[in-house]
Amino acid sequence: MxxxxxxxxxxxxxxxxxxxxxxxxxxxxxxxxxxxxxxxxxxxxxxxxxxxxxxxxxxxxxxxxxxxxxxxxxxxxxxxxxxxxxxxxxxxxxxxxxxxxxxxxxxxxxxxxxxxxxxxxxxxxxxxxxxxxxxxxxQPVERAPPKTxxxxxxxxxxxxxxxxxxxxxxxxxxxxxxxxxxxxxxxxxxxxxxxxxxxxxxxxxxxxxxxxxxxxxxxxxxxxxxxxxxxxxxxxxxxxxxxxxxxxxxxxxxxxxxxxxxxxxxxxxxxxxxxxxxxxxxxxxxxxxxxxxxxxxxxxSRFALGRPVSSADRVRGDQPIRSEDNPDISGAELFMGNCASCHNYKAQGSRDGYYPSLWHNSVTGASNPDNLIATILFGVDRHVAGAQAFMPGFGGKKTDAVQLNDQEITKLTKYVFDTYGRPQVSVSPAQVATIRQGGPKSPLLVLSRIGIAGGxxxxxxxxxxxxxxxxx
Amino acid sequence: MTSFRKELKINRRGLLLGMSALATAASFTQSPGLAASNGYIHEPDSIVQFMLVSKLLVPHELDPFVGHKIYNALSDSEEGFDNTVTALQNFIMKNAVVDVEHLMPALTDVALKNSALKIISAWYSGVVHGKSGDRVVAFEEALMFKVTNDVMTIPSYAKSAPNAWNATAVPLLNMPSF
Amino acid sequence: MPSTLNSDVVIVGTGVVGCLIAEQALDAGLSVLMLEAGPRVSRDTIVENYRNLPPTLRNHWNAPYPPKPWAPHLETRTPTEAASYLDLTGPNAKAYEQGYVRYAGGATWHWAGICWRMTPDDLRLKSLYGVGRDWAFSYDVLEPYYARAEHAMGVCGPGDPALQWPPRTARSRPYPMRPIPFGPGEQRLTDVAATLGMQNLPAPQARNSGVSFDGRPPCCGNNNCFPVCPIAAKYDAATALPRIEAKGGRIITNAVAYRVETNAQKKVEAVHYYDPNRTSHSVSGKIFVLACNGIETPKLLLLSADDKNPRGVANSSDQVGRNMMDQPKLIADIEMSEPLWTGVGPVQSSSIMNTSQGDFRREYAGAMFRMENMARSTLGGLAALEKGLYGKALDQEIRRLSACTARLTVEHEPLPLPFNRLTLSDKKDWLGLNRPRIYYDVGDYVRRSAENYTVPLLKKLATALGATDIKISPEFLHSDHIMGGTIMGNDPSDSVVDADCRAHDHDNLFLPGGAAMTTGGSGNSTITMAALALKAADAIVGQLNHA
Incomplete structure (x- = not known):
C-alpha cells in the first residue's frame, strides 16, 4: 500500500x-x-x-x-x-x-x-x-529493475x-x-x-x-x-x-x-x-x-453505526477570525475545516453519493481505527470504469497540500468515531505515528541479528x- | 434528533384548539429526543417559548442549536427580549393565528413587528446585529441557502461529484421543501 | 537575536511567482531560502474564518485573512480601514484598491484561478497601434513558458482550438486537463452573447477538472474559489509550500524585508528583514528574487535607497514604481424577468475575450467581458429580508433574486503610463516603514473605451439577457491585477528589468511577476506572471550554473 x-x-x-x-x-x-x-x-x-x-x-x-x-x-x-x-x-x-x-x-x-x-x-x-x-x-522490457x-x-x-x-x-x-x-x-x-x-x-x-x-x-x-x-x-x-x-x-x-x-x-x-x-x-x-x-x-455491525449530526452546530457562533492556527483546535473544528467541505457538515456526503457519508460506513464503524487514520493520512485514489474516486491525503506524504500532525489526526479520528461511527474507539498519537510510517516497526531485524530466537x-x-x- | 424534530412540528390544530403554551412546553422539554440530542436536560421555558414562536414565524424545519444561539444573541441585543417573545406568543394564542402570513398584518405594534422580523432575519441570514457588532449564529443552517439548494450549493460545500453539474435550468416555481 | 543566513537563491515572497522559482531552483540542486512578511495559516483555519464571517463580509475577499500588524494589507470593511494601509490618490484611486494577501501563499489564496494568456498583439501595442509599449520579446518566446506554467499549476482548458485563446495561435502542449462544465448561467450567457458576436469561452483555469492533479483533489463545485478554495482543487501557492520544504527549501514567515543592500560592484549582497519583535536580520546569497507582487516589490526597492542607490535599488531609469497598471473595471448589476441561475460550478469559469482585440485599439482600450458565477443566495437572501418579507413571499423573493439577478463585468486593458506612480508615503506602518502611496488615473484611452465601446456593449448584452434593471458602477473599480511597477524592456534607460526579469542595474537581482509586465492586456495577469517566473528561473539556474 x-x-x-x-x-x-x-x-x-x-x-x-x-x-x-x-x-x-x-x-x-x-x-x-x-x-x-x-x-x-x-x-x-x-x-x-x-x-x-x-x-x-x-x-x-x-x-x-x-x-x-x-x-x-x-x-x-x-x-x-x-x-x-x-x-x-x-x-x-x-x-x-x-x-x-x-x-x-x-x-x-x-x-x-x-x-x-x-x-x-x-x-x-x-x-x-x-x-x-x-x-x-x-512486450519484453529490456531493463533490470533495482535489485532487492x-x-x-x-x-x-x-x-x-x-x-x-x-x-x-x-x-x-x-x-x-x-x-x-x-x-x-x-x-x-x-x-x-x-x-x-x-x-x-x-x-x-x-x-x-x-x-x-x-x-x-x-x-x-x-x-x-x-x-x-x-x-x-x-x-x-x-x-x-x-x-x-x-x-x-x-x-x-x-x-x-x-x-x-x-x-x-x-x-x-x-x-x-x-x-x-x-x-x-x-x-x-x-x-x-x-x-x-x-x-x-x-x-x-460496523456498517450500521452512526447518524447525521451537525458538526456546524458545535463550532458556529462567536468564533474569532484568526490570523494564526488555533493551537487548541477541537476535533469538531478539524472536521469542519478539513472534511466537511466534501463530506458535508452532517457527514452525510454529497447528494449523488460520490462523497460517502461517514456514518453507516465500514471505516468509521470499525473497532479498529487503522483504516480511518490511514484514509486521513493517505487519502483514496481509485480508478474504476474510467472515473476516479479521489480523496487527498492530509499529511501522509510530506508534499500533501494540507499537513495534519499526529495530534490533530488523533483528535479528528476520535471526533469522527465518537460523532459519526463507533464511539469509544481508542486512538493515540503514537498509533497515528505508526500508521504514518507504514505500520508497526518490525523488531525482527534486531531480534534475529542478536540471535535471540531461532534464526x-x-x-x-x-x-x-x-x-x-x-x-x- | 428525529423524534425531537417531530416534536417541533407543532401542529396548528393544537394551537387553534388553544393548547396552552405551558402544556406544549412541558411535553416539549420532556421529549427524550431533545435531551439526547443536545445534552440539555432541562430546556428553559424561555427557549421553548422562543422556538414555538419561531416555528410560526418561520414555517420550516428549525435547528434547535441554532435557535439557542439566536435566542442568546437577541436576548443580549434587545432589552426585555423574553417579554417580547411572550407578547408574541400571547398574541398568537389570543388571536388563534395559524401562520405568519396572518400574523404579520395583524401585528399593529411596530416594536413587536420589528422584533418578529428580527427573529425571521436571524433564522434566514444566520446573523444577529447586536450592540457590539454582528453575531454569527449560523452559516450552514441559514435558511436563505435552503431556498435555492436544489441549484446552488452552500458556498464552500461540494455541489456533487467532480464535474457532475450541468447547464440545466430549474424552474423558479420548484421551491425545495425544508 | 539578529541572525545572518545564507542561501544560493534568496526569494522574498511566497506567492505563485516565488514558489514557482523556488521549486525550479531546488530541482536544479540550488539551496533556497524564502522570506514571507505574513503568517502561515492552514487552509482549515481560513475556511472556518470564511464561514464565521457575517454574510455581508463574505464577499470581502480579504476578510478571512486578517493581517498581522507587521504585514498590513488592504481591508475594506469601512472607509477608514480601507485608507489604513494603501495611501491612494488621483482621479481613480478607487480603481487601485488592490486586495492582495500578505500570508504565506500570497494572493493566489483568493484568486479566481483564471489563466488567459496574452495574445501576440497584446505584446506589440506600440508597433501595431501606436500606443503603450512593445514587449522585449514576441509571443513565440513566451509561449513555451505559458505551457510550462499551465502544467506547473494544473490548468484545465478546452482541447478544441476554436475555443482556445489566443485564437489561431499554435500551442506547444495541450492543457493538462479538460474544461470544467458550464452551469446554467454561463451557458445562457454564452448563447445570448453569441447573438451579439461576443464569444464567451470556457476559461482556462488553474482548477482540477474531473481528476486529481499533484495530489490535490478535483473541483466539486464548492463555488468558493474566492475567498478560499476549501479543498485546494484550485492551485494556490500555499499548496506548493510543503513540496518546497520536502525538497529542502527553507521558508521563514513573519519576516518583513525592508532593505536590499548592494555592494560596490552593484551586486546585491543581502536582504534585511524585521521579525515581529522588530529585530533586524539579514540574509546573504548569490541570487536575490523579489517576488512580492506589483506593490510591495517597487516599495521595497524604493525603501532601499542609500548613497549608492539614491533613487532606490534598481532605479537608475527612474521607472521603479511608475507605469502602475490594472484593468479598470466596471460592473453592471442586472435584474432579469427570467431565471439565469449563476452559482453552479466555479465562481468564474468563462469570459468573452474577442472584445479585447482589434484595430480600434489605436483609439481606445480593448476589454474582457464576463459574468460572475457566484451563488447569489446570500445577496438574494439579504435583499429579500431588507424588504421586510416573511413566509412564502420571503422564500419566493429570495429564490427570485438569487436566480434572476447577475453581475456582469468589463475589464479594460490599461496602458503603461509613467504618471501612474507608486512612491513612498510619509505615513508609516506598524514597523515604521513607509506605506505605499499610489497615484492612479485610468487615462483617456480607457475612458474613451468605456464611453464609446464597452458601456454601450455592456448595456446591449444585459438587454439581450432580458434585463429589466441595469445598474452600472459609477466609477472604475480594481481588478486586483497589479502590473507595471518594475517595467520590462530592452532599454535600461526607460525600463527596470530585462527580458528575464533581471534588474538592468544589478545582475544578481530578479524582479519577476506582474510588476515586470510591459502591458497588461485585458485578461487576468497570473498566468503571465507565472510564465515570466519560469523564464526568470531558467535564467537564474543558468546564471548560477555558469558561475
Whole structure:
C-alpha cells in the first residue's frame, strides 16, 4: 500500500495503453468478451500481477516497484519475456514452480511478498494460459529493475525453505462436490488467484494464515483488511450477493463501504475487470464462509453505526477570525475545516453519493481505527470504469497540500468515531505515528541479528510480515 | 434528533384548539429526543417559548442549536427580549393565528413587528446585529441557502461529484421543501 | 537575536511567482531560502474564518485573512480601514484598491484561478497601434513558458482550438486537463452573447477538472474559489509550500524585508528583514528574487535607497514604481424577468475575450467581458429580508433574486503610463516603514473605451439577457491585477528589468511577476506572471550554473 503514496497517473496511462490492445479488459469492453479473447490475460488480471510488478510510470510487468519496509526496500522483478532481465528463458515448468512454489529458475527462493501460497491452488490450465500470455502477449522490457538487497540476515533466501516445508500448500484447488459449480469457482478464485486470504486472513505465531479464522481480518502495514466472513456482526453476512458484487466491481456502496488502500487497488486492477459470472461466484462463496466473530465488535455491525449530526452546530457562533492556527483546535473544528467541505457538515456526503457519508460506513464503524487514520493520512485514489474516486491525503506524504500532525489526526479520528461511527474507539498519537510510517516497526531485524530466537524461523517471520504488508 | 424534530412540528390544530403554551412546553422539554440530542436536560421555558414562536414565524424545519444561539444573541441585543417573545406568543394564542402570513398584518405594534422580523432575519441570514457588532449564529443552517439548494450549493460545500453539474435550468416555481 | 543566513537563491515572497522559482531552483540542486512578511495559516483555519464571517463580509475577499500588524494589507470593511494601509490618490484611486494577501501563499489564496494568456498583439501595442509599449520579446518566446506554467499549476482548458485563446495561435502542449462544465448561467450567457458576436469561452483555469492533479483533489463545485478554495482543487501557492520544504527549501514567515543592500560592484549582497519583535536580520546569497507582487516589490526597492542607490535599488531609469497598471473595471448589476441561475460550478469559469482585440485599439482600450458565477443566495437572501418579507413571499423573493439577478463585468486593458506612480508615503506602518502611496488615473484611452465601446456593449448584452434593471458602477473599480511597477524592456534607460526579469542595474537581482509586465492586456495577469517566473528561473539556474 505504499504504492498508494506514489504518483500513479502515468502508470495508469501506460497500463491502459499496453493492456487495452491485447486483452480489452478496459471498462468499455465487455468483460465476458475479454475473457474469450485471451484466457491468460484474464488470469493475469484476476491474479493482479500488474499491481506489484509495475513501477509508477513504468512499463507493465517490468517490475521495479519499491516497497519500503522496516527491514529494507524490496523491488518487484521484471516478469516480461525479456531473456536477459525477465522470464524469457523460463520453461512452463520453471514458470509454474516460481508462481506456485516460490522457487526461481536458478533455484533460489522468492520472498513471500510474492503470494505463491495462494497461487499454489491455481490449476494447471490456468498456469498454462498465464504462461502463454506472459510469453506471447506481454512486450519484453529490456531493463533490470533495482535489485532487492535486504540487510543480513534477511538476505539469506534459502531460509525460506524451512518455512515452506511447514506452511506451503502443495496441491492445486480440489473442488468440493457437495457445493455447486459456481461456489467452487468462487472458492477457487478467492483462495487461489484472487488471493483474498493473503490480506484478510489473520496470521498465527509463525505468520501462517490461521485456517480457523479464514477471512477474519488482518492488519497490513498502515491499513486493516477487515473481516469478510459471513458473520452478521463482524463480517459481511448482512450484505446481499448483489452488494458484494457491486462492491467488487466499483469499490463503492453508499451507506456501506468504500475501497481504499490495497483493496482500492485490487478493485482497480483486478475485480472491476472480472466477468459477471466470476463476481457472482465470488459473492456466492463469500456468503458461505465460516463466520468469525470479533469480540471487540460486541453486537454492533460496523456498517450500521452512526447518524447525521451537525458538526456546524458545535463550532458556529462567536468564533474569532484568526490570523494564526488555533493551537487548541477541537476535533469538531478539524472536521469542519478539513472534511466537511466534501463530506458535508452532517457527514452525510454529497447528494449523488460520490462523497460517502461517514456514518453507516465500514471505516468509521470499525473497532479498529487503522483504516480511518490511514484514509486521513493517505487519502483514496481509485480508478474504476474510467472515473476516479479521489480523496487527498492530509499529511501522509510530506508534499500533501494540507499537513495534519499526529495530534490533530488523533483528535479528528476520535471526533469522527465518537460523532459519526463507533464511539469509544481508542486512538493515540503514537498509533497515528505508526500508521504514518507504514505500520508497526518490525523488531525482527534486531531480534534475529542478536540471535535471540531461532534464526530461520525469525527470517520466515520477517519475510511473511513483508508478504502481509505488501501483497495488495 | 428525529423524534425531537417531530416534536417541533407543532401542529396548528393544537394551537387553534388553544393548547396552552405551558402544556406544549412541558411535553416539549420532556421529549427524550431533545435531551439526547443536545445534552440539555432541562430546556428553559424561555427557549421553548422562543422556538414555538419561531416555528410560526418561520414555517420550516428549525435547528434547535441554532435557535439557542439566536435566542442568546437577541436576548443580549434587545432589552426585555423574553417579554417580547411572550407578547408574541400571547398574541398568537389570543388571536388563534395559524401562520405568519396572518400574523404579520395583524401585528399593529411596530416594536413587536420589528422584533418578529428580527427573529425571521436571524433564522434566514444566520446573523444577529447586536450592540457590539454582528453575531454569527449560523452559516450552514441559514435558511436563505435552503431556498435555492436544489441549484446552488452552500458556498464552500461540494455541489456533487467532480464535474457532475450541468447547464440545466430549474424552474423558479420548484421551491425545495425544508 | 539578529541572525545572518545564507542561501544560493534568496526569494522574498511566497506567492505563485516565488514558489514557482523556488521549486525550479531546488530541482536544479540550488539551496533556497524564502522570506514571507505574513503568517502561515492552514487552509482549515481560513475556511472556518470564511464561514464565521457575517454574510455581508463574505464577499470581502480579504476578510478571512486578517493581517498581522507587521504585514498590513488592504481591508475594506469601512472607509477608514480601507485608507489604513494603501495611501491612494488621483482621479481613480478607487480603481487601485488592490486586495492582495500578505500570508504565506500570497494572493493566489483568493484568486479566481483564471489563466488567459496574452495574445501576440497584446505584446506589440506600440508597433501595431501606436500606443503603450512593445514587449522585449514576441509571443513565440513566451509561449513555451505559458505551457510550462499551465502544467506547473494544473490548468484545465478546452482541447478544441476554436475555443482556445489566443485564437489561431499554435500551442506547444495541450492543457493538462479538460474544461470544467458550464452551469446554467454561463451557458445562457454564452448563447445570448453569441447573438451579439461576443464569444464567451470556457476559461482556462488553474482548477482540477474531473481528476486529481499533484495530489490535490478535483473541483466539486464548492463555488468558493474566492475567498478560499476549501479543498485546494484550485492551485494556490500555499499548496506548493510543503513540496518546497520536502525538497529542502527553507521558508521563514513573519519576516518583513525592508532593505536590499548592494555592494560596490552593484551586486546585491543581502536582504534585511524585521521579525515581529522588530529585530533586524539579514540574509546573504548569490541570487536575490523579489517576488512580492506589483506593490510591495517597487516599495521595497524604493525603501532601499542609500548613497549608492539614491533613487532606490534598481532605479537608475527612474521607472521603479511608475507605469502602475490594472484593468479598470466596471460592473453592471442586472435584474432579469427570467431565471439565469449563476452559482453552479466555479465562481468564474468563462469570459468573452474577442472584445479585447482589434484595430480600434489605436483609439481606445480593448476589454474582457464576463459574468460572475457566484451563488447569489446570500445577496438574494439579504435583499429579500431588507424588504421586510416573511413566509412564502420571503422564500419566493429570495429564490427570485438569487436566480434572476447577475453581475456582469468589463475589464479594460490599461496602458503603461509613467504618471501612474507608486512612491513612498510619509505615513508609516506598524514597523515604521513607509506605506505605499499610489497615484492612479485610468487615462483617456480607457475612458474613451468605456464611453464609446464597452458601456454601450455592456448595456446591449444585459438587454439581450432580458434585463429589466441595469445598474452600472459609477466609477472604475480594481481588478486586483497589479502590473507595471518594475517595467520590462530592452532599454535600461526607460525600463527596470530585462527580458528575464533581471534588474538592468544589478545582475544578481530578479524582479519577476506582474510588476515586470510591459502591458497588461485585458485578461487576468497570473498566468503571465507565472510564465515570466519560469523564464526568470531558467535564467537564474543558468546564471548560477555558469558561475
Amino acid at each position: 505504499l504504492r498508494v503514496t506514489q504518483t500513479r497517473q502515468a502508470f495508469r496511462l501506460s497500463f491502459l495503453a499496453v493492456l487495452a490492445g491485447p486483452i480489452l479488459l478496459c471498462s468499455t469492453a465487455s468483460a465476458e468478451d475479454a475473457s474469450n479473447i485471451d484466457p491468460g490475460a484474464y488470469i493475469a488480471v484476476t491474479s493482479d500481477c500488474v499491481a506489484c510488478h509495475t513501477a509508477p510510470g513504468g512499463k507493465p510487468f517490468a517490475g521495479g516497484l519499491a516497497m519500503k519496509t522496516p527491514l529494507g526496500t524490496m523491488y518487484s522483478t521484471n516478469i516480461t519475456p525479456s531473456k536477459i532481465y525477465g522470464i524469457g528463458e523460463y520453461s512452463e515448468a520453471d514458470f509454474s514452480r516460481a508462481v506456485r512454489k516460490g522457487i526461481r529458475k536458478d533455484g533460489s527462493n522468492l520472498y513471500p511478498a510474492m503470494p505463491y501460497t495462494a497461487y499454489s491452488y491455481m490449476t494447471d490450465q490456468d498456469i498454462h494460459d498465464l504462461y502463454l500470455y506472459f510469453m506471447k502477449s506481454v 538487497a535486504l540487510p543480513f540476515p534477511m538476505n539469506i533466501r534459502s531460509s525460506m525453505m524451512f518455512w515452506n516445508i511447514l506452511f506451503r500448500n502443495n496441491t492445486t484447488y480440489q473442488p468440493d462436490p457437495s457445493h455447486s459449480a459456481e461456489w467452487n469457482r468462487g472458492a477457487y478464485l478467492a483462495q487461489g488467484p484472487a488471493h483474498c486470504g493473503t490480506c484478510h486472513t489473520p496470521r498465527g505465531f509463525l505468520m501462517q494464515e490461521e485456517a480457523s479464522k479464514a477471512f477474519g481480518g488482518g492488519s497490513l502495514g498502515s491499513w486493516y483488511a477487515p473481516n469478510i466472513t459471513s458473520d452478521k456482526i463482524s463480517g459481511i453476512g448482512n450484505w446481499s450477493q448483489d452488494e458484494i458484487k457491486t462492491y467488487l466491481k466499483s469499490g463503492h456502496i453508499d451507506g456501506l463501504a468504500q475501497a481504499a488502500g490495497g483493496m482500492g487497488e485490487a478493485v482497480e486492477h483486478s475485480f472491476q475487470h472480472l466477468t459477471d459470472a466470476d463476481l457472482n461466484a465470488l459473492a456466492t462463496y463469500l456468503a458461505s464462509t465460516q463466520p468469525v466473530r470479533d469480540p471487540a465488535d460486541g453486537n454492533l 530461520t524461523i525469525i527470517i520466515a517471520l520477517g519475510c511473511f510480515w513483508l508478504l502481509r504488508t505488501f501483497r495488495k
